[in-house]
Structures are given as C-alpha cells and as structure tokens.
Amino acid sequence: MEAVPEHEITMKTQRKYEARVLVVKAMAHTTRMFIVDELSRAGERCVCDLTEMVGVDISTVSKHLTILKNAGLIDDEKRGNQVFYRLKVPCIMDFFRCVESVIECNATGCKTCSCK
Amino acid sequence: MEAVPEHEITMKTQRKYEARVLVVKAMAHTTRMFIVDELSRAGERCVCDLTEMVGVDISTVSKHLTILKNAGLIDDEKRGNQVFYRLKVPCIMDFFRCVESVIECNATGCKTCSCK
DNA sequence: TTTCTATTTGGCTAAGATACCAAATAGAAA
DNA sequence: TTTCTATTTGGTATCTTAGCCAAATAGAAA
Numbered sequence A, B: 001m002e003a004v005p006e007h008e009i010t011m012k013t014q015r016k017y018e019a020r021v022l023v024v025k026a027m028a029h030t031t032r033m034f035i036v037d038e039l040s041r042a043g044e045r046c047v048c049d050l051t052e053m054v055g056v057d058i059s060t061v062s063k064h065l066t067i068l069k070n071a072g073l074i075d076d077e078k079r080g081n082q083v084f085y086r087l088k089v090p091c092i093m094d095f096f097r098c099v100e101s102v103i104e105c106n107a108t109g110c111k112t113c114s115c116k
Numbered sequence C: 001t002t003t004c005t006a007t008t009t010g011g012c013t014a015a016g017a018t019a020c021c022a023a024a025t026a027g028a029a030a
Numbered sequence D: 001t002t003t004c005t006a007t008t009t010g011g012t013a014t015c016t017t018a019g020c021c022a023a024a025t026a027g028a029a030a
Helices: A011-026 A030-042 A047-054 A058-070 A092-108 B011-026 B030-042 B047-054 B058-070 B092-108
Strands: A044-046 A074-079 A082-087 B044-046 B074-079 B082-087
Touching: A011 A058, A011 B030, A011 B092, A030 A044, A030 A047, A030 A058, A030 A074, A030 A082, A030 A092, A030 B011, A044 A047, A047 A058, A047 A082, A058 A074, A058 A082, A092 B011, A092 B092, B011 B058, B030 B044, B030 B047, B030 B058, B030 B074, B030 B082, B030 B092, B044 B047, B047 B058, B047 B082, B058 B074, B058 B082
Parallel strands: none
Antiparallel strands: A044 A082, A074 A082, B044 B082, B074 B082
C-alpha cells in the first residue's frame, strides 16, 4: 500500500485556489485595505477624496482601485467628471471580523481562536 | 468650511490595517491557500506530506509554513523527527465561504453579492 | 558514537508588485 | 471650439516574494 497523502492537487482545485488568491491578494495591501474599509463606511467615494485621505499619488490610487475592481470587490460609476467607487461585497466586513479575531488571538496568545 | 474627507489615516488606524494585511497576505498564495484548506480537512499534516502534495521543494514548503505561522494561522508540534502543523483558526473557513461568494458573484455578474 | 531522516536556514536569481512622473483620455465648462 | 479637471495608462526604478540548491540543525536509529 502507498503512503499517506492520497490526493495531489488536481488542475481543478488548483484553479479554485487561484481564484481565491486573486480575491485575497486584492486586499493584501494597506492602502487597498483602507479603501475597502472606507467604502464600507462611507458608501461611496471618488478617486480624488480617496487620494487625499491616503496621501499618495493619484495614479497609484487609481491602480489600486483597478486591482480591487478586477477582483470583483468594488464597482465604479462616472458622474460629472468624477468617478465614484462603491463596495460590491458587503460580506467582506464579516471577513474582517474573522481577521480581527486572529489578530486578537495573536496578541493574547490563545491556543485556538474561538472567532466570535 | 473644508472639503469632504474629514479624516486622513492616523498612525493608529494605519497600524490596524498593517496587522490585517499580515494575516491576509499569509493567505495570498496558491500553495499557502492549499495548506490552510488541507489542514482544515485533515486536522494536521507533517511537512513531508504537504511537500508531496504540493510538489515543490521542501525548503519552499517550510518557508510557506513559517509565513502562516508568523501570521498566527497555524501551530506546529514536533513528534519523532517530524513536525506536524495544524490550523489554529477555524473561522478562516467562514472567510473562504465569503471569498467563494465573491467568486460566484464575479462569475454570474450579479450587482451586489448577498453573501449567503 | 556514527549515521540517517526530517526540517530549517542562508544565499542567490528570477519574477512580481509598488511608487512616482509624464503623457493620454474623457468629459465638463467656458 | 478651446480650456480645465478628474482619472487612467505607460514607463521606469526599486523593493519584495518565491523558488531552488546547498549547508546547518535536531533528533531517531543503529
């Protein structure tokens, strides 16, 4: 009989993980994390407001927004000559609750996080 | 009166986002995503089994495990001359449910994800 | 003790991500 | 139409990440 691991990664599951990673990576940057948080709070924001809040070049903010949009996390709408972005995925905030409980765990040193 | 954005990012919120990003980044790689998923399924795995499943160099897997451990997502225990890793944070699986619904949304093109 | 096995660490290279500036675009205002 | 404003896109330099190999470590087996 063969050794323990009965399944290697198939092409199908490989693609599943890649799809997940696209979404997760979109949030794996401080600025983008802020943008998602801010949009969940404010409902919508134009690029110029986000730029002022974040304090980096507007072209940089624009590129961050593109990454979030490609991941399907936000949507945009042009009104006048401003572009407004809004959060497309409210459950992302539940996710942060989970992340926060991980951080809490790390700080307190608890063995298994209860994730309340 | 001043323009719209009343808050720039403070040092404190900046650190909050950095803490989140550490956790999110830990999952932002196909191999690490697989490892987390596999540990949630199997309970625990040694480095050698994970290595066989993933199919990259064992030193690479070891480094991925270090990243997950530093983020507080997994724990390790040495028994005999193997090291076993286990998932420390069960709620991470709820999080994937959220991510999956984003992916679902992206595929179907729905406007606002309901995140069931 | 020496040897073997599992894992980690250091070093290096290749690929990817991020930031800025400058130039292009799109549409509103004049 | 021309001009102005908001945003996006292209280019480039810099930093980070991921991979492999080789060497170090730790402990089990002989």
